[in-house]
Amino acid sequence: MITAQAKDSFERIFRKAAQARLPVDSSEHCEIVPLADAGEGATKNTQVVVLTISSIVFRLLLILHFDEDDSTRAYYLQGDLERSFQEAFLEICNLCCGAMNQELLHYFPDLGMSTPYVLSARCLPHLHELKPGLVQSYSIRLGDAAQLAATICVCAYAPIDFVADTSAIEETSGELELF
Template sequence: MISTHAKDSIERIFFKAAKSRLTMNAGDVCEIVPAGAHGAHSLPDANLVVLTISGMAFRLLLILHFDDSESTHRYFVKEESERAFLEVFLETCNLCCGAVNQELHHYFPDLGMSTPYVLSARCMPYLEVLKPEFLASYAVTINDAVSLGATICVCAHAPMDFVAEVSAVEDTSGELELF
């Protein structure tokens, strides 16, 4: 029920969002490559941040895999900050999912987005129970120092076909969006 064009569009939308929202500084390099089959990733002790975008035609889960390594903490929380790593990381993940949601709004007007929640990576095999029409996992590397994983899981309730016009990554970090 999800066309090849729609799958490609979702992937391109996610790539743009990840490169613009998971990086903390404008000059940071974010590389995204396909990960192993069935949600396998290189973070065996990872936790998951799960966010959901839901509409009448589909439900999209954006799952970001992270570990509690010192390099991950150092990247997302600057030394002078008094904010906890998880608070900063959840906010960053929410911004990434919000960017995906904003792009999808061009094609699907009635979408809702969940707040992020954290689960153990042991939950990954249960994605198959959802019978997703599209399931893809990626390895995300920032500045050759921070490793994250990402999984996109889309369950369609109706045929889904669109071609996203995704432009280059734009810096909109200081903008305020009104609803």
């Protein structure tokens, strides 16, 4: 069971991480709006990047939906012809999930985070197979240039109740943590 305040905390942690890490330029506007379901707005070409944060009491999937169209590719590559879109975008996705992981570490000390992997968005209707306690989807607009979507899926293995304090602004540059 995930309490209402824990669900709200997961959402606030996601919003803070998305607004800090998904825009290429930190001064750029990042609008996040709830969606009715995980597949809303998906096309036949929509893909998803899946990242996982796991603890003893829960597994959180951060699923970022994207179409590799010209505007999204241009937004994340910023004219860099040396990198592939997927390399640049997966790095951004990893930074976003890492920011969520850093916030969650304040409340859950033993977390592990997966590397990102890309799947077809056709897998989204199967999220219910995981028996999640929370599934919430969002539309994300980055300035006037890029449109993404995101889904947070949390599976609880024990009762989860916490209140995240996301008011403090932490500036990090995406350092790599060594264990």
